[in-house]
Amino acid sequence: MKTDKTIRTHIVFSIAIVASALLEPCANASSIVGTKHDLSSYTNSSGQICIACHTPHNAQADQLVPLWNHAATTTQFTLYSSVTAKSVPGQPTGYSKACLSCHDGTLALDSFGGKTPAGAGKISGANNLGTDLSDDHPVSFTYDTNLATAHPGIVSPASAAFVDTAKTVPLFNGKLECSSCHDAHDNQNTFFLRKSNAGSALCLSCHNK
Ligand code: HEC
Ligand code: HEC
Ligand code: HEC
Ligand code: HEC
Known part of the structure; x- marks a missing residue:
């Protein structure tokens, strides 16, 4: 049975949670600080934020991302396929592999700076893509004019419309990667999206539907 005191505690907690939720957007504006990518609690007592993913020196040799400091996943992924898709997704490379090094749920978050810690602290729940x-959505495939010609409804990356939006939905080495839709550093649009998906605007950058 809940006593008055526990109920009061719950109310105080609820108010605190609502208040912090209201404050969050301001605190987050175009910064990692306070977002889910602020892993400073895993880093060191000086509260460094970048170090969980980048280091100025002695970066990982694989260079998934510039000056990458996190261990890389070794998973062989099951890939997207469909009867209508014309793209040929390969095993995740570069920027997608970097994201999946935390988001496939196989590596502990503090596997950075050459550390290979035991299993604690892996991503679980909805943010674990597995x-x-x-x-x-397919990633790590070449997105070029041939693909757009082969698949009606896919916006050509050479078209004026795409070039206009390319600032917000970039390709990497000509490939669509996780970072085409997301920016690991900026949570202003929620879910670290490069552009708001209100009215499906993000999807419509590349899909003429
Ligand atoms: C949770 C992981 C993560 C953290 C923490 C992080 N980054 Fe990144 N960073 C990435 C990823 C992934 C990319 C690849 C591009 C992208 O997704 O935005 C990247 C790319 C970059 C780039 C190259 C591309 C560009 O935008 O110029 C720079 C510079 C950079 N990060 C700086 C920083 C700095 C400075 C910090 C700390 C304030 C930081 N990052 C923290 C994951 C992270
Ligand atoms: C160093 C580890 C790490 C890397 C690298 C990383 N993330 Fe995350 N990400 C996290 C953690 C931790 C969370 C929060 C997980 C949770 O609370 O369930 C998170 C949360 C998220 C969320 C959910 C945000 C929300 O508000 O619910 C998205 C979207 C996301 N990450 C995308 C990406 C993408 C895309 C990349 C690569 C460009 C990436 N992440 C790279 C650790 C990482
Ligand atoms: C084509 C665009 C696109 C690509 C590519 C993409 N995402 Fe997302 N992602 C989204 C959108 C849009 C959402 C927000 C979904 C919502 O509103 O519920 C999202 C949500 C997420 C979330 C939050 C949990 C969830 O399932 O809603 C995570 C984590 C995430 N993405 C990680 C990644 C990673 C890692 C990759 C690369 C393997 C990736 N995303 C590739 C568009 C994309
Ligand atoms: C950066 C460009 C880009 C963005 C943004 C984007 N897509 Fe895609 N999407 C593509 C490309 C390119 C393909 C691959 C088409 C192919 O293989 O023929 C694809 C594939 C798909 C497919 C599978 C098509 C098939 O035939 O199997 C679906 C469904 C889809 N996207 C929905 C979405 C949705 C929903 C969003 C918004 C959350 C979105 N996309 C955002 C470029 C994008």
Whole structure:
């Protein structure tokens, strides 16, 4: 049975949670600080933020991302396929592999700076995409004019419309990656999206539907 005191405690907690939720957007404006990518609690007592993903020296040799400091996933992923898709997704490379090094749920978050800690602190729940990407938007494939010609409804990356939006939905080495839709550093549009998906605007940058 709940006593008056526990109920009061719950109310105080609820108010605190609502208040922090209201304050969050201001605190977050174009900064990692306070977002889910602020992993400073895993880093060191000086509260460094970048170090969980980048280092100025002795970066990972694989260079998934510039000056990358996090261990890389070794998962062989199950890839997206469909009868209508014309793209040929490969095993995640570069920027997508970097994201999946935390988001496939196989590596502990503090596997950075050459550390290989034991299993604690892996991503779980909805933010864990797992090792099966067949139910996720395809990534790590070449997105060029041939693909757009082969698949009606896909905006050509050479078209004026795409070039206008390319600032917000970039390709990397000509490939669509997680970072085409997301920016790991900026949570202003929620879910670290490069552009708001209100009215499906993000999707419509590339899909003429
Ligand atoms: C949770 C992981 C993560 C953290 C923390 C992080 N980054 Fe990044 N960073 C990335 C990823 C992933 C990319 C690849 C591009 C992208 O997704 O935005 C990147 C790319 C970059 C780039 C190259 C591309 C560009 O935008 O110029 C720079 C510079 C950079 N980060 C700086 C920083 C700095 C400075 C910090 C700390 C304030 C930081 N990052 C913290 C993951 C992270
Ligand atoms: C160093 C580890 C790490 C890397 C690298 C990383 N993330 Fe995350 N990300 C996290 C953690 C931790 C969370 C919060 C997980 C939770 O609370 O369930 C998170 C949360 C998220 C969320 C959910 C945000 C929300 O508000 O619910 C998105 C979207 C996301 N990450 C996308 C990405 C993308 C895209 C990349 C690569 C460009 C990336 N992350 C790279 C650790 C990482
Ligand atoms: C084509 C665009 C696109 C690509 C590519 C993409 N995402 Fe997302 N992602 C989104 C959108 C849009 C959302 C927000 C979904 C919502 O509003 O519920 C999202 C949400 C998420 C979330 C939050 C949990 C969830 O399932 O809603 C995570 C974590 C995430 N993405 C990680 C990634 C990673 C890692 C990759 C690369 C393997 C990736 N995303 C590739 C568009 C994309
Ligand atoms: C950066 C460009 C880009 C963005 C943004 C984008 N897509 Fe895609 N999407 C593509 C490309 C390119 C393909 C691959 C088409 C192919 O393989 O023929 C694709 C594939 C798909 C497919 C599978 C098509 C098939 O035939 O199997 C669906 C469904 C889809 N996207 C929905 C979405 C939705 C929903 C959003 C918004 C959350 C979105 N996309 C955002 C470029 C994008």
